Amino acid sequence: MVDSSPEAVTPLTEESAIASLQQEDLSLRYYAAWWLGKFRIRTKAAVNALIVALADEDHRTELGDYPLRRNAARALGKLGDRSAIPSLIQSLECSDFYVREAAAQSLEMLGTTAAIPALKLLLKDGVEATKQVTGRPHAVEPCEAVIEALGSLGATETVPLIEPFLNQPIVKVQYAALRALYQLTQNDAYGQRLVNALNGNDVKLRRVALTDLGAIGYLPAAEAIAKCAVESSFKLIALKGLLAHLASEANLSESAIEIMSLMDSLL
Amino acid sequence: MVVLQLIQAVEQASEPAQLVAAVQALVAVKDKSAISTLIAVLGYNNPTAAIAAVAGLIELGTDSVQPLMEQLDEYNYGARAYSIRALAAIGDPHALELFLESAATDFAPSVRRSAAKGLGTLHWQQLDPEQVYPAWQKAMQTLLSISSDGDWSIRYAAIVGLQALANIPELAAQIKIHFDLQIQTESDREVRSRIIWAQQVLSQV
Numbered sequence: 371m372v373d374s375s376p377e378a379v380t381p382l383t384e385e386s387a388i389a390s391l392q393q394e395d396l397s398l399r400y401y402a403a404w405w406l407g408k409f410r411i412r413t414k415a416a417v418n419a420l421i422v423a424l425a426d427e428d429h430r431t432e433l434g435d436y437p438l439r440r441n442a443a444r445a446l447g448k449l450g451d452r453s454a455i456p457s458l459i460q461s462l463e464c465s466d467f468y469v470r471e472a473a474a475q476s477l478e479m480l481g482t483t484a485a486i487p488a489l490k491l492l493l494k495d496g497v498e499a500t501k502q503v504t505g506r507p508h509a510v511e512p513c514e515a516v517i518e519a520l521g522s523l524g525a526t527e528t529v530p531l532i533e534p535f536l537n538q539p540i541v542k543v544q545y546a547a548l549r550a551l552y553q554l555t556q557n558d559a560y561g562q563r564l565v566n567a568l569n570g571n572d573v574k575l576r577r578v579a580l581t582d583l584g585a586i587g588y589l590p591a592a593e594a595i596a597k598c599a600v601e602s603s604f605k606l607i608a609l610k611g612l613l614a615h616l617a618s619e620a621n622l623s624e625s626a627i628e629i630m631s632l633m634d635s636l637l
Numbered sequence: 638m639v640v641l642q643l644i645q646a647v648e649q650a651s652e653p654a655q656l657v658a659a660v661q662a663l664v665a666v667k668d669k670s671a672i673s674t675l676i677a678v679l680g681y682n683n684p685t686a687a688i689a690a691v692a693g694l695i696e697l698g699t700d701s702v703q704p705l706m707e708q709l710d711e712y713n714y715g716a717r718a719y720s721i722r723a724l725a726a727i728g729d730p731h732a733l734e735l736f737l738e739s740a741a742t743d744f745a746p747s748v749r750r751s752a753a754k755g756l757g758t759l760h761w762q763q764l765d766p767e768q769v770y771p772a773w774q775k776a777m778q779t780l781l782s783i784s785s786d787g788d789w790s791i792r793y794a795a796i797v798g799l800q801a802l803a804n805i806p807e808l809a810a811q812i813k814i815h816f817d818l819q820i821q822t823e824s825d826r827e828v829r830s831r832i833i834w835a836q837q838v839l840s841q842v
Contacts, residue, residue: 599684599685600684601684601715601747602718602747602750603746603747603790606790606793610789610827613827613830614826614827622830622833622834622837626830626834627834630830630831630834633793633831634754634797637750637751637753637754637793637794637797
């Protein structure tokens with residue numbers, strides 16, 4: 371009997387992982403797709419095999435979900451090969467929520483503005499898309515991932531589309547909207563609201579806000595990040611994000627030194 | 638209020654905010670008999686209380702060192718990182734072996750980072766004269782070896798430790814050469830920034 375947990379599977383190589391994607395054993399295919407992303411196997415053969423897996427019809431759950439497609443979409447974002455872009459854009463139409471979510475995240479990582487029209491379509495019903503689907507643990511659309519992608523991709527024309535998400539009840543989606551709107555407008559008010567979120571009651575949401583501030587490189591947040599009641603690892607990553615947004619490294623600016631002093635104090 | 642009551646207040650606190658207030662009150666009396674309780678607080682999974690307790694333990698200084706090492710929590714890496722952080726700030730070189738082992742082998746990055754930073758700032762003059770040079774060498778070798786770790790934050794902490802160690806004239810030249818080499822191979826832009834900062838500081842010494 372084959373155990374489907376990754377630990378029980380024999381270690382893969384580049385060749386065996388690609389071969390596994392065509393095997394009959396679905397759990398092996400699922401594992402191989404994850405493995406290729408995890409170990410950043412950037413060869414053409416790996417990318418092509420994963421693109422094929424994005425259209426897989428064999429691996430379906432009773433609910434109609436596509437587990438293999440999810441892992442393939444996640445892996446393709448990590449491999450950084452732009453030939454995956456058209457297939458990932460197509461995956462934004464997949465009936466499986468988690469495939470759409472993974473595709474949005476991977477398209478964000480690939481930094482392709484070609485994805486913007488398809489991403490916008492997922493938000494066409496506005497905040498209705500944040501409603502929970504009956505009997506499922508997720509909303510209608512992966513709004514958090516889509517909004518973050520639109521912000522990172524610089525889709526300035528989507529500001530009016532994203533603004534309403536500030537006023538719907540799902541806090542993580544609010545933060546995603548603040549993050550994207552800051553990136554698209556550079557308006558401090560959005561950054562400040564994320565800074566205020568660092569004082570919230572829920573430690574998980576404080577971690578999300580930290581990640582968002584790091585992602586947008588919001589410099590005025592530096593002190594608040596260092597003081598926030600969250601594990602130091604999260605704070606270091608957020609401050610590293612701030613540092614990453616500063617221009618040149620050869621001549622360190624005063625801001626860069628301030629941020630590094632804060633990072634030193636968190637060790 | 639006597640210390641015993643303040644200790645009981647910490648042990649009996651049932652709300653996070655109540656715990657923080659009780660720890661702060663206990664820290665304020667600066668009494669050695671609070672040490673064991675303050676160390677226990679490091680394992681309560683309350684960052685604000687833990688940070689207050691670390692500050693209190695640092696203030697009590699040398700008296701905290703032995704209990705911190707003896708009561709090191711092998712099963713809670715969060716608590717362990719706070720203990721190492723307190724020991725690093727106190728700087729007692731009795732912690733050298735613990736720092737060497739933690740920096741190199743602990744599974745938790747937060748523990749390794751605290752130990753790496755601590756290796757740079759031990760109060761070496763408290764050692765017997767014949768122990769000083771071997772201790773420097775061990776600290777430097779461990780930091781040099783973890784400065785190629787796969788985790789950027791460990792490399793970052795190693796740089797911070799090495800920069801501090803470079804204040805020792807006997808080690809300065811080797812550490813500066815190491816930074817010149819590391820910056821050529823360092824893949825992470827932010828870690829490179831930290832090396833440049835270290836180089837700038839060291840060139841002004």
